[in-house]
Amino acid sequence: MNALLDRIARLGRIVIAVLHSVGEVTxxxxxxxxxxxxxxxxxxxxxxxxxxxxxxxxxxxALTAVFTGMVLALQSFTGFSRFSAxxxxxxxxxxxxxxxxGPVLAGLxxxxxxxxxxxxxxxxxxVTDQIDALSTLSTDPMKYLVAPRLLAGxxxxxxxxxxxxxxxxxxxxxxxxxxxxxxxxTYIARTLDFVQLDDVLSxxxxxxxxxxxxxxxxxYQGYNSRGGAQGVGNATTSAVVAASILILAFDxxxxxxxxxx
Amino acid sequence: MPASVKLRIAGLKxxxxxxxxxxxxxxxxEAGSLLVVIGGxxxxxxxxxxxxxxxxxxxxxxxxxxxxxxxxxxPEQRAVERGKIGMLFQNGALFDSLPVWENxxxxxxxxxxxxxxxxxxxxxxxxxxxxxxxxxxxxxxxxLSGGMQKRVALARAIAARPEMxxxxxxxxxLDPIMGAVIDGLIIDCVKRLGSTAVAITHDMASxxxxxxAAAMINRGKIIxxxxxxxxxxxxxxxxxxxxxxxxxxxxxxxxxx
Ligand SMILES: Nc1ncnc2c1ncn2[C@@H]1O[C@H](COP(=O)(O)OP(=O)(O)OP(=O)(O)O)[C@@H](O)[C@H]1O
Ligand SMILES: [Mg+2]
Numbered sequence: 001m002n003a004l005l006d007r008i009a010r011l012g013r014i015v016i017a018v019l020h021s022v023g024e025v026t027x028x029x030x031x032x033x034x035x036x037x038x039x040x041x042x043x044x045x046x047x048x049x050x051x052x053x054x055x056x057x058x059x060x061x062a063l064t065a066v067f068t069g070m071v072l073a074l075q076s077f078t079g080f081s082r083f084s085a086x087x088x089x090x091x092x093x094x095x096x097x098x099x100x101x102g103p104v105l106a107g108l109x110x111x112x113x114x115x116x117x118x119x120x121x122x123x124x125x126x127v128t129d130q131i132d133a134l135s136t137l138s139t140d141p142m143k144y145l146v147a148p149r150l151l152a153g154x155x156x157x158x159x160x161x162x163x164x165x166x167x168x169x170x171x172x173x174x175x176x177x178x179x180x181x182x183x184x185x186t187y188i189a190r191t192l193d194f195v196q197l198d199d200v201l202s203x204x205x206x207x208x209x210x211x212x213x214x215x216x217x218x219x220y221q222g223y224n225s226r227g228g229a230q231g232v233g234n235a236t237t238s239a240v241v242a243a244s245i246l247i248l249a250f251d252x253x254x255x256x257x258x259x260x261x
Numbered sequence: 262m263p264a265s266v267k268l269r270i271a272g273l274k275x276x277x278x279x280x281x282x283x284x285x286x287x288x289x290x291e292a293g294s295l296l297v298v299i300g301g302x303x304x305x306x307x308x309x310x311x312x313x314x315x316x317x318x319x320x321x322x323x324x325x326x327x328x329x330x331x332x333x334x335x336p337e338q339r340a341v342e343r344g345k346i347g348m349l350f351q352n353g354a355l356f357d358s359l360p361v362w363e364n365x366x367x368x369x370x371x372x373x374x375x376x377x378x379x380x381x382x383x384x385x386x387x388x389x390x391x392x393x394x395x396x397x398x399x400x401x402x403x404x405l406s407g408g409m410q411k412r413v414a415l416a417r418a419i420a421a422r423p424e425m426x427x428x429x430x431x432x433x434x435l436d437p438i439m440g441a442v443i444d445g446l447i448i449d450c451v452k453r454l455g456s457t458a459v460a461i462t463h464d465m466a467s468x469x470x471x472x473x474a475a476a477m478i479n480r481g482k483i484i485x486x487x488x489x490x491x492x493x494x495x496x497x498x499x500x501x502x503x504x505x506x507x508x509x510x511x512x513x514x515x516x517x518x
Contacts, residue, residue, distance in 0.1 A: 121358075129354035132316045137368035137417070138344040 028146075028223070029216050035140070035147035046148040053114045053149075053211070054156030058163065060113065061106045065164035068101050069093060069171025077180050089182070090190035093172035098199045102164040103157075104251055107210035110157060111243040115218040118149060119239035122222025123232035131223070146223065149215045157211025158204040165200065202258040209254060210247045217243040266328075267292040267425065267457040268313070273322030275308060282308050283319065284481030290474070295451045295458040297472030297489050299465075299503060301512065304478050306461045307351055310427045313459075314346060315339050326425070344372070347423035347456075351430050353414040355402035361388070361413055362398035368421040387416040392442055408435045415443060419450050426450060428460040432467045444470045465504050468492055477503065479512065 076092045122145055125131050134141045169191060177184040217239045225235035266289050273286040282305040290296045300306050311317040313324055315331070323330050331342050347368075355364050362384035369375040375383055385395040391412040402410055411434055418426060431447060432440040444467050451458045451471075462468050468475060472489025477500050485497045492504050502510030 125356075128352060129350045130356055132311065132314070133348070133350055133354040133356070135316065135340070136314060136343055136346060136348040137421075138340075138371040139367070140340065 025216065025220050028220050029150075031142055032146040032150045032216070032219065035143040036151050038143075040143070042144050042148050045144060046152055049149045049152035049215075050156050052117070053110065053152050053215070054159055057106075057110050057113055057156075057160055060109055061160050061164050062167050064105050064109055065097070065102065065167040066171040068105060069097060069168035069173075070175045072096060072101070072168075073172040073175040073180070077176075086180075087190070089172070089176055089180075090187050091194045093176075094169050094191050094195050095199060097168035097172070098165050098195065098203045100203075100251075100255075102161045102168055103203045103206040103210060104247065106157065106160050106164045106207065107214065107247045107251075108244055110160065110211070111214045111217075111247060112240055114153075115214045115239045115243045116236045118215065118218030119222040119225070119236045120232055122219055123225035123235040124222075126223060126225050127228055127232060141223075146219045149219055150212060153211035153213075153215030154208050155211070157207040157214070161204055161207040165203065202254075205258075206251060206254050209250055213246045213250065214243045217246065265292045266290070267326065268459075269323075269325040269328075270309075270313070271323050271325075273309070273312060273319050273324065275305075275312060275317065275319045282481055283312070286322070286478070286481070286483055288476060288483060290457055290459060292457050293451070293455050294473040295447070295460060295471055297468045297475045297492075298459060298461045298478060299463070299468060299475065299492070299500075300461075300478035301503070305481050306478055307429055309478070310348070310429055310459065310461065314348060314427070315343055344368075344421075345423055346425045346427060347418040347421060348426075349411075349414050349418040349428045349431055351433075351461075353402075353407075353410040355410055355414055355417070357402045359401075360398065361400050361402060361405070364402065364413060365398070365416045365420055367417060372421065374421070384416075387420050388413070390446060391416045392439060408439060411435060412439070412443065415446070419446075422454050422456075424456060426456045426458040428458065428462075430461055430463065432462065432464050440464065440467060441470075447471050465492060 072093050073089055076089045077086060080086050080088055080092075122131075125145070131141045131145070134144060173184070173187055173191070176182040176187050221235040221239040221242070222232075225231045268288070268290040270286055270288040273283050274281075275283040286309060288296070298306055298309070308317060312319045319332070322332075324332055326342065331339060334342065355361075356367065359367070362381040363370070365384040365387050366375055366380040369383070370377065370380060381398055384398050388395060388397055393409060393412055393416075397405070397409070397413070402413065405413065411431070415428075415431060418428070426447075428447060432443055435443060447458065447460065448471055450456055460468075460471060462471075469489055469492055472492075475487060475489040475492050476483050477485040477497075479499060485495060485500045487495055492500065495501060495504070498511050501507075502512055
């Protein structure tokens with residue numbers, strides 16, 4: 001009887017701890033968002049964040065997109081030729097890239113690249129008292145550090161995904177036209193014919209959410225890191241893991257919202 | 262008539278987990294004076310300053326500035342009050358993503374008291390005051406030695422000419438001559454600008470040079486108060502042991518048990 005109660009108590013504590021963290025992250029996110037809309041605005045910090053998240057992630061996102069498109073074309077060819085449905089490759093590529101793979105892969109890669117860097121930077125500022133120093137210099141750290149990053153994350157990931165979409169489709173086209181012997185005019189025509197604004201926009205909306213989540217986890221983990229270099233290391237890992245899991249979970253939720261009718 | 266009290270702390274308590282760090286601190290600092298706080302490593306001196314700044318939320322007690330309980334103020338008001346206090350952090354806490362000149366003028370820029378284009382020239386003046394060349398302004402904090410970082414941090418703390426100044430070990434890591442220069446600068450700030458200051462230090466020579474009053478903190482309590490000139494012969498066994506750096510004495514006895 002006692003053992004059972006113990007176990008229930010332990011389970012309860014875990015549930016409470018999880019809810020507690022979710023609540024804390026939510027409050028942190030809401031505070032950060034509210035600072036986006038209230039002056040003073042830090043344009044310089046926002047610009048730097050846009051460069052770091054958007055511009056410097058371009059090469060790696062671009063490479064991922066091209067190869068993903070190529071693999072997609074190759075895989076669907078081997079699969080579809082069994083049903084003599086090779087003609088659908090163009091449709092499959094454009095649909096998967098714009099709806100799913102563009103935003104999710106770009107999100108995961110940016111989470112690893114930028115989420116980690118954000119957590120490390122803000123975490124170092126925390127453990128070396130730089131965040132405290134900001135508040136003694138008439139600067140709200142939530143406004144100066146967190147708000148610009150949240151905004152930049154939300155805006156720059158969709159831009160990256162536009163690039164990823166184009167390059168992903170192009171990767172598929174390269175394989176189809178050069179290796180699988182498709183007529184390139186027909187392939188392009190089919191792609192353009194099939195691509196829908198809704199699909200692209202839903203992908204971009206997902207990307208905006210993912211970008212926000214990446215920045216949120218990076219900032220939250222960094223802001224709350226404790227205990228020197230090791231604490232910053234832990235914060236970095238947590239930021240990437242949490243952002244990746246959230247991206248996949250929200251991907252499901254958003255897909256339900258957009259397409260389950 | 263006695264001078265007015267700028268800062269009054271009463272019954273201030275703070276624990277981290279089950280570790281009691283501040284155990285009922287009572288302190289007063291007269292307007293325009295400099296209080297030196299001494300005490301062993303880990304006795305809670307930095308935590309005390311951070312509580313006054315509102316960077317750490319104390320568990321109990323009151324902190325009054327100009328007779329107003331700042332702990333009772335709403336957050337926005339507290340942020341304003343915090344802006345009136347300059348702080349030199351123990352490890353400098355320079356922003357390593359910004360050049361030195363922007364570090365020095367950060368508070369002034371944040372309060373729109375200087376234009377961005379004029380900031381580097383202004384920073385150069387402050388740097389000169391702390392014995393650094395103008396060219397240092399263009400460097401990043403990571404390119405400076407520890408002592409230089411400390412001086413930049415000092416320049417940053419005093420740049421806004423705050424009403425109150427906190428120095429957390431201002432001369433640690435400096436050579437003796439530079440230490441004396443910094444002491445002079447601190448005295449200058451306090452006396453000429455009329456700021457009220459609290460300085461934490463382990464440097465007894467510096468403590469007697471800059472301090473008006475002195476207090477010793479041990480195990481989270483103020484165990485002695487007196488004029489800074491009396492530090493070396495206070496008549497208190499713990500203070501004597503500390504200021505003369507003796508290995509044997511009441512403080513070590515406490516650690517052993
Ligand atoms: N954020 C924190 N979380 C947990 N414990 C803390 C925190 N800040 C300080 N402490 C603990 O409080 C105690 C006092 O720390 P504090 O930094 O005030 O010491 P100090 O008197 O300034 O020492 P030193 O002269 O070495 O700078 C230490 O034992 C420290 O471990
Ligand atoms: Mg300290």
